[in-house]
Amino acid sequence: MLNRVLTRWLVAVASLLVLSAASLAAEKPNVVILATGGTIAGAGADVTNSATYQAAKVPVDKLIAAIPQLQTIANVRGEQVFQIASESFTNDHLLTLGKRVAALVKQSDVDGVVITHGTDTLEETAYFLTLVVHTEKPIVLVGSMRPGTAMSADGTLNLYNAVSVAATKDARGKGVLVTMNDEINSGRDVAKVVNLKTEAFKSPWGPLGMVVEGKNYWFRLPVKRHTMNSEFDIEKIDVLPSVGIAYGAGNVSDTAYRALAEKGAKAIVHAGTGNGSVAKAVVPALQELRGQGIQIIRSSHVNAGGFVLRNAEQPDDKYDWVVAHDLNPQKAKILASVALTQTQDSKELQRIFWEY
Structure with missing residues (x-):
């Protein structure tokens, strides 16, 4: 008799412990x-x-x-x-x-x-x-x-x-x-x-x-x-367009930009010096590539926060280029790739870079 009572008591205690543990888990x-x-x-x-x-x-x-x-x-x-x-x-x-x-x-x-x-x-x-x-x-x-x-x-x-x-x-x-x-x-x-x-x-x-x-x-x-x-939705994106980054520095040539274009880049992020500056030797190639439908995005590789102003350093309106605002080159690449799933219009791209 005593054994049966003790067994029931132990079962009841065990059940309470299980319920208590389950309750605590549910609260977390x-x-x-x-x-x-x-x-x-x-x-x-x-x-x-x-x-x-x-x-x-x-x-x-x-x-x-x-x-x-x-x-x-x-x-x-x-x-x-x-x-x-x-x-x-x-x-x-x-x-x-x-x-x-x-x-x-x-x-x-x-x-x-x-x-x-x-x-x-x-x-x-x-x-x-x-x-x-x-x-x-x-x-x-x-x-x-x-x-x-x-x-x-x-x-x-x-x-x-x-x-x-x-x-x-x-x-x-x-x-x-x-x-x-x-x-x-x-x-x-x-x-x-x-x-x-x-x-x-x-x-x-x-x-x-x-x-x-x-x-x-x-x-x-x-x-x-x-x-x-956000206006973008992962459930509606199955492919991300190719976007390349070309690095600006002293004595830079247009080789990297043209190579990215030849490999199918839909946009090229120029990782420029300072305010997204573009060397004179590179400007004609970027104008040419934009004429082929490739988006040109001016960014800055300044580590502590490069801030690219539109129509400063380069006449972006004239060349139909986009500026990356305060996004570094690698983040500009991500935003450009996502944005290009929805639009090919440079003015829309610029609006997106201002807002995101």
Whole structure:
């Protein structure tokens, strides 16, 4: 008799514990981590190897298992979308990732998405998603400058912070975010401005905020069109037109511009000096290529925030060129490629560059 009573009591307690655990899980936000590779999934031969290592080695389940504290802030699950170094990202990778993110944010059981990514092209992917995914739910990209095997590895804290941001309601509606080195940056603005250092990513106009011990502190809001307010939609894009970048410098020739055109570029971003300056030796080739229907976009390769003014340095109206505003060359390439899925009109392209 006593054994039966004790057994029933134990069963009842176990049931209460299960219900309590289920209740706690239901109260926590649900965050999906999409892994694509990069240094954050890298491994070196020795703990002293912070710059010499193999990227894209550690699968997403091990990344999550290495940070058990994640489960205290969200119900976390992972998907391995790619396992590559980000310098090998192609337009097809962008489209595949974008469509997966768009599908996830439509699910009622997903409150936020984190994307682990190599740092070399992280800023391009972040801006692409900013343009084409329609959602108010947080989408947070994260990477690391050191592999997890290195001393003072930054990946675990970066990933913890990214999940923390993605799980919070106050991150909603702010567009795609990049969370590294305790900063929360806009996917539109942020760029990798230095290698080897953990503070590699900066925005020329400053971060949106900070994340400290799981709490967000916001300082400014993005004002350019993004996500829910974007006219572009990943579900309507199956192919991205080819856009090339040609670098401006002293003694530059028109060789790179003509080669890009011959390879089928629909637009060429001129990564110019200063205010997107174009050397005299290059101007005739760019006029000729524009006459062939190729869009010419003047950008600047000034790292701290090149700001290209229309009809300054070059008569853009006369030549029917577009200026990239404050977008660096690689982000200008992303916007041009997305915009060209909808229009070939240079005036419309310029309007898009002002608004995004």
